[in-house]
Amino acid sequence: MSERQGLRADSTHFTLDGAPFRILGGSIHYFRVPRAYWRDRLLKLKACGLNTLTTYVPWNLHEPERGVYRFQEELDLEGYIRLAGELGLWVILRPGPYICAEWDLGGLPSWLLQDKKMKLRTTYSGFTSAVNSYFDKLIPRVTPLQLKVLQTVNLQKLTFGDVQHLAELQPQKPLMVMEYWSGWFDVWGEPHHVFSAPEMISIVRELLDRGISINFYMFHGGTSFGFMNGAFDLGTYKPQTSSYDYDAPLTESGDYTTKYHLLRNLLSSYSNEPISEPPAVQSRRAYEPLAVTHYISLWESLQCAETLFRADDPVNMESLPANHNNGQSYGYTLYQTDIYSGGDLNSRNHVRDRALVFIDRELIGVLDNRTQKVKIPHSKSERTLSLLVENCGRVNYGPALDNQQKGLVGDITLDNVPLKKFTMHCLDMKTSFINRLQSQKWTSVGTKPTYPAFFRGSLVVDQPTDTFLKLPNWSKGVVFVNGQTLGRHWSVGPQKALYLPGPWLRSGDNEIVVFEELKAAETIQFAENLEYGKTVEVSTQLFCTLI
Template sequence: MAKLEVNGSQFLLDGETIRILSGAIHYFRVVPEYWEDRLLKLKACGFNTVETYIPWNLHEPKEGVFNFDGLADVERFIALAGKLGLHVIVRPSPYICAEWEFGGLPAWLLSDTDIQLRCLDERYLRKVDAYYDVLIPKLAPLLNTNGGPIIAMQIENEYGSYGNDQDYLLYLKNGLQVRGIDVLLFTSDGPTDQMLQGGTLPGVLATVNFGSRPEEEFKKFREYRPEEPLFCMEYWNGWFDHWLKPHHTRDGDDVADVLDRMLHAGASVNFYMFHGGTNFGFYNGANYQDKYEPTVTSYDYDAPLSECGDITAKYKSVREVMRKHGAEVLEELPEPSRKKSYGTVAMKEAASLFANLDTLSVSVRRRCPEPMEKLGQNYGFIVYRTRISGPRKAQELHLQDVHDRAQVFLDGSWIGTVERWAPKPLVVDIPEQGATLEILVENMGRINYGPRLKDAKGITEGVRLDNQFLFDWEIYPLPLADLSALSYASFQTQSKAAENPMFFRGELLVDDIADTFIRLDGWAKGVVWINGFNIGRYWEQGPQKTLYVPGPLLRQGANEIVVLELHGTDKPDIVLIDAPDLG
């Protein structure tokens, strides 16, 4: 079959020159029922290719346990793209960045504190090989050389931003090839000396990532690859959001202008993102430049297709540039999904998190407060409990080192919150009879980019009063991956304001299924589940003010909504509206 090849500064497919016009759509950020809609809208805008990452942590949630169903059915997504007439570019891990939890690496890697990531470390490579032995045979039949739609595959991801272990890159390249990958391989990096020196391989196509100044960025690339095709593998036409920061937007005309200049230069391009989607569950990542910054639930990215798949003004501006350069665009645009306001849902039942710990978790005893990974936990929350002797006056309670946000309770009463990005001790008084200390820690997302990838969660070192470490802890892992245990929790009708962490439960009756958006005005911080599906985190600090609920998550009749509210609410009602508010 035809293979994508490099011929001087051009690409050839089946002997004919091709310009790759690609857009990124991550199957794992879109419910499967909407994959076809998003792919058709990509094609209608004039694109001939879809690009996707593959997150290792989604597909191997526990070591040796693999998942390729539902949202994780990457084979179905790729085959569907091919059926719709699109080529596919695959970026198959082990590391993907993508503002995704731990850059796609599985959290269980961190149970081995000696492991070295993203280099020729034997312990790490054994895990990669075991994963590739399962993943790559699923992709091989979908290669263009085997009659499928995959025309190119990436080796690692932006490696020059992290390291310079060329032997590691070569190991991954050989690992793909010995497992049957014979399509065009490539690397992608930022267009700087350091990144291009550290992240590229001789004889392997190099591509670059940027959001503006294409002439300048391609000029730097040409210093290293004077003859190869120009390919911007990540054209950052929007950007992602962090909690506590403003919502990012970028003018569509500016995006279109930069695209026009790239295409005039003869370059191929991959829009990152064309459609962002949603960081469902606990899969949002985080960054750490000057301090820890977690990413919000929405991955709207201010992309040409919005989080809920709607065509934007940016889409229309991009489509006109594509048309100008000879791409096949559809005159009639696809219809948006239906939206509906379902009104107010009273969350009438409530159950205390602390009162139901033994129902929700199996505790373990440890001398020291160990992080999640040492207890086989990947995501969610964790509770540390110990008994402190008294009396003690005005002592400083230090959490050393908390990842990421801890609520501290003394004899059941909240005494303060400690946040990783602004750590501070809490001053406590312990009565003569002593007191019970409980610390609820939230994993707000592992770092997905840069030198701080080893991001263990929970309390990573210890807890002390002044300089005295506290020992003998009862620890309750709360991954909350499955809410079935809540059926055994003691829910009661909620008649007064709640202050401590509580689960709230309500029922939404639906006779007409459509997309909707949850507003949680008057709520502080927490997580929402619809019919057992974790749709993500909310936080009154913003910028995001609504959570997207795709229609396929709803069902005719009764729908169960569960909210874990960490700080309490005076009015436990939520409102489902027909439009998003991302800040």
């Protein structure tokens, strides 16, 4: 039996085991899709006429603590690759260690930031040794499954010279657009981005007519569940939404779009054999509004916090002695100190990323990258100053990548005098924290709540079904379903509902907990579809990068 030749790039077109081959790929990240839906999403990709699945590998999920590795259940990378193979799909694996992907810190684990000399994505020994240790665990898992690959280009709209430049870089080699951007990501407080389906199809047709291989980023965006959304900062910090719908051919919940149908029709004309029929779409349901029944204030929840730490100066969350000394990665950190006067509280831009400011538990203002001063009323009595600081998401690309410590990252001053003697509480809001919280004494909502607070209600389900959770007339916070962190909610939009997959629910009672910073309503509502505020067409010329 002759040895397989694998994928070769020895001429102007790919060959696979000696036969001409064009890569028609689509990106679906296993970590953004519930495992129960992996097969469904991959079958839909194949039924569109694609032959290749592309996925990143997020280091920060696979090694959440230094030396602790997770490759099971929802993170079973080998299972995902094997499933693709069973369905007749090839896989392009993009293992990182850096992945960008609108993912917190571009997939790099936050514990790297405990090293004050850390230089990410460089030959700095603290970085390379951590990468080597991780790759020692990752690479042996995927090496037996791999063939080979080369330089490619990323783009959305064709501009003069993009593909020609790539051809000149590597003459007599196949051309491939590794990331053809089917849409774009969203950030909080700005419109939802869409990209015209007819324009996309027109560009894809031109690429295919020129014999170019292509990978759609994203084919199905999915969801940045929990606190895993990234951010970007090219002068102004902007956190990204929990939804990663991306205006892709498959929606966040796996529905077919106009892009999907147009693309399927186009690709079928380039295929020598009929492509499979698309699977049926999953059912969804708008459950009846859920009454909120109980709440517990943030202040009462502090006894459930994992770590209490005291120091003269504020300590950024990654350097707190939490999580087996790997620091705090996500969520909120509460900083408290006593003050004896009033005046101008100045963050000196040391708040990362947003802080609610309280005097004796009364909210007096918000500090972020735009607002760096709050006026504190004068008083001669001793008072407690509290700053609840939220990590809104670490940037995933750009020059700010090395400076992504969160919480308070330096002194804050009161009338130009640095404040001292801080008590810090880690509110990482992991499943273990939410479970501890459930055993505490909750108050009936008949009593006016003290904000911030956790609000609770029970959703009774007969047959678990996909839905979208909505919080109209709420303000900002986080949603938890049966102890798992679903995602962030924020009234500024554009995202107006959170995708709640059926596999996150169970028959019978389901506990929905909402952490709300400022203003709660009496009910939690549901919808059948994702909802957005204002929408804008992606019209600016997006950058191209060689990878």
